[in-house]
Amino acid sequence: MIKILPGEKISALDKRHLELTGQKGIELMEQAAKAFSSWFCKNFDSKNSIIIWCGAGNNGGDGFAIARILKEKGFTVSLIECFEPSDNLSTDCEINRNRILESIRSSKWRGQIPESSIAIDAFLGVGLKGTLRNEARDKIKAFNSQEAIKVSVDIPSGLKAEGVAGSDVVLSDYTISFAQPKLSLLLPENEFCVGDLKVLDIGIDSRSYHDFQSDFYFLQKQDVKTRHKLFHRFSHKGDFGKIMLVGGGAGKVGAILLSGESALRTGSGLVFLNVNSSEILITQIGLREAMTSIEKFPRLDGFDAIGIGPGWGMGNREEQLEYFLNMAKCPLVLDADALNLIGENPALWNLIPVKTILTPHLKEFDRLAGESSDQLERWAKAKELAVKFKAIIVLKGANSLISLPDGRQVFNSSGTQFMATAGAGDVLTGMLTSLLGQGYSPENAALCGVFHHGLAGELAGKRFGRGTIARDIIKAIPMTFSELGIS
Ligand SMILES: NC(=O)C1=CN([C@@H]2O[C@H](COP(=O)(O)OP(=O)(O)OC[C@H]3O[C@@H](n4cnc5c(N)ncnc54)[C@H](O)[C@@H]3O)[C@@H](O)[C@H]2O)[C@@H](O)CC1
Numbered sequence: 001m002i003k004i005l006p007g008e009k010i011s012a013l014d015k016r017h018l019e020l021t022g023q024k025g026i027e028l029m030e031q032a033a034k035a036f037s038s039w040f041c042k043n044f045d046s047k048n049s050i051i052i053w054c055g056a057g058n059n060g061g062d063g064f065a066i067a068r069i070l071k072e073k074g075f076t077v078s079l080i081e082c083f084e085p086s087d088n089l090s091t092d093c094e095i096n097r098n099r100i101l102e103s104i105r106s107s108k109w110r111g112q113i114p115e116s117s118i119a120i121d122a123f124l125g126v127g128l129k130g131t132l133r134n135e136a137r138d139k140i141k142a143f144n145s146q147e148a149i150k151v152s153v154d155i156p157s158g159l160k161a162e163g164v165a166g167s168d169v170v171l172s173d174y175t176i177s178f179a180q181p182k183l184s185l186l187l188p189e190n191e192f193c194v195g196d197l198k199v200l201d202i203g204i205d206s207r208s209y210h211d212f213q214s215d216f217y218f219l220q221k222q223d224v225k226t227r228h229k230l231f232h233r234f235s236h237k238g239d240f241g242k243i244m245l246v247g248g249g250a251g252k253v254g255a256i257l258l259s260g261e262s263a264l265r266t267g268s269g270l271v272f273l274n275v276n277s278s279e280i281l282i283t284q285i286g287l288r289e290a291m292t293s294i295e296k297f298p299r300l301d302g303f304d305a306i307g308i309g310p311g312w313g314m315g316n317r318e319e320q321l322e323y324f325l326n327m328a329k330c331p332l333v334l335d336a337d338a339l340n341l342i343g344e345n346p347a348l349w350n351l352i353p354v355k356t357i358l359t360p361h362l363k364e365f366d367r368l369a370g371e372s373s374d375q376l377e378r379w380a381k382a383k384e385l386a387v388k389f390k391a392i393i394v395l396k397g398a399n400s401l402i403s404l405p406d407g408r409q410v411f412n413s414s415g416t417q418f419m420a421t422a423g424a425g426d427v428l429t430g431m432l433t434s435l436l437g438q439g440y441s442p443e444n445a446a447l448c449g450v451f452h453h454g455l456a457g458e459l460a461g462k463r464f465g466r467g468t469i470a471r472d473i474i475k476a477i478p479m480t481f482s483e484l485g486i487s
């Protein structure tokens with residue numbers, strides 16, 4: 001997993017990469033511009049006219065290089081130079097400016113802005129220091145006033161790599177960031193200026209990260225594959241685990257059915273659903289592949305993992321939760337009402353076995369950890385709780401954050417807004433419990449489960465868009481394994 005470094009360390013990271021590889025800065029810039037342009041060509045037709053706003057630093061250098069590449073690909077491109085003739089350009093920005101083809105029209109930002117359907121913001125990147133200067137504010141305003149789709153290179157201009165955006169910031173529809181997401185791009189508070197986020201690999205040598213300390217990591221496809229257990233010709237039912245999912249209170253049996261089906265689609269050998277006695281019939285009809293039980297205090301021996309909470313209800317459940325926390329000898333997942341019970345009675349924290357996976361969404365997290373004034377505070381609290389109770393806490397949402405007992409915090413890269421649908425969290429609980437039951441370590445179960453869940457959401461979202469429902473995500477789970485080449 002790559003580390004997410006603070007903005008002020010990024011130029012040192014680039015430098016380290018250049019030392020290790022013998023590459024030149026201008027070559028790295030070209031790689032970044034190529035990666036951006038290739039994303040751009042996949043997403044936009046060359047009939048679009050493009051205007052690129054370039055600053056005087058390396059972000060502007062990226063912009064000049066992108067202009068050249070997109071022109072060569074057949075787009076109509078024009079440029080706005082956001083600097084004065086007397087300003088010093090960074091070396092690589094100067095080189096790329098000189099490489100600009102004669103056919104690209106260049107204007108000053110104070111003049112008439114040519115019409116375009118897409119405006120690219122390559123004005124300020126992670127090199128923004130201190131308070132924004134006045135003329136930069138005016139440029140950002142002028143950029144925002146265009147009626148065009150807006151795409152930011154690396155980071156919306158005016159936004160710092162850390163922290164919450166102020167009012168002087170480019171309002172983008174897409175932000176295409178290089179090498180690693182900057183922390184500010186992962187804050188829900190900044191969604192208004194970041195838009196859709198895509199992080200592109202620009203070929204930074206992974207050894208370059210060794211010299212830098214950070215507890216924040218970014219989980220990508222290539223990090224997941226090696227964490228999977230592979231099954232073979234002689235694998236038997238027992239290898240795939242026997243799990244119990246506890247939930248399904250009156251009127252909420254759908255939640256546990258979704259978890260159960262999701263566990264089966266993730267590969268569980270045997271799935272038991274423990275539900276309210278009133279719901280037994282509908283549970284059996286609802287998921288034929290699962291077995292059911294209705295005891296409040298069922299025997300727990302023989303289970304490889306237990307997931308508790310989806311649709312459970314909170315009335316008279318505390319004693320039951322205590323029973324599971326005290327008696328279970330296998331790994332646990334706690335979700336939904338199990339978390340709400342802990343929020344109501346924090347003494348229960350002390351009963352949670354180490355390496356239990358907890359999967360709160362924002363509201364559940366606030367019930368567990370107390371109200372926070374912003375997401376940065378939630379991240380800090382999640383880390384504190386994970387370390388204190390040696391738990392794995394998955395703070396769900398866009399780029400779910402997995403906090404590990406050793407203090408590392410891992411942001412997930414997969415997922416889509418189309419997963420904001422009822423029951424998507426129940427699907428995750430089923431997947432995580434399934435992977436624990438298959439013998440994955442809690443850390444690997446959390447990382448693989450969260451990544452595959454997001455990928456399943458992406459696949460479902462591609463087909464069903466805003467009409468995606470939780471069952472579509474479940475149906476896509478098997479495809480996530482084939483997509484990663486995992487048997
Ligand atoms: N590993 C990476 O992430 C790579 C990053 N590259 C690009 O390089 C960028 C960073 O480049 P630089 O370090 O040259 O910095 P930037 O280009 O982000 O910023 C420098 C410019 O911002 C202006 N500026 C700074 N503070 C200001 C303020 N308070 N008000 C107004 N203007 C201000 C400076 O005068 C200068 O013109 C990244 O964001 C990215 O786009 C790529 O070129 C290569 C690889």
Ligand SMILES: Nc1ncnc2c1ncn2[C@@H]1O[C@H](COP(=O)(O)OP(=O)(O)O)[C@@H](O)[C@H]1O
Nearest residue numbers: 361396397398415416417420422423424425426
């Ligand atoms: N905008 C989004 N982008 C990516 N993933 C999302 C988004 N919204 C929700 N999700 C994912 O969908 C799931 C929703 O879980 P949750 O809120 O518990 O739903 P429910 O309680 O309805 O099951 C989480 O795993 C979350 O990460």
Ligand SMILES: [K+]
Nearest residue numbers: 121124155157
């Ligand atoms: K930018």
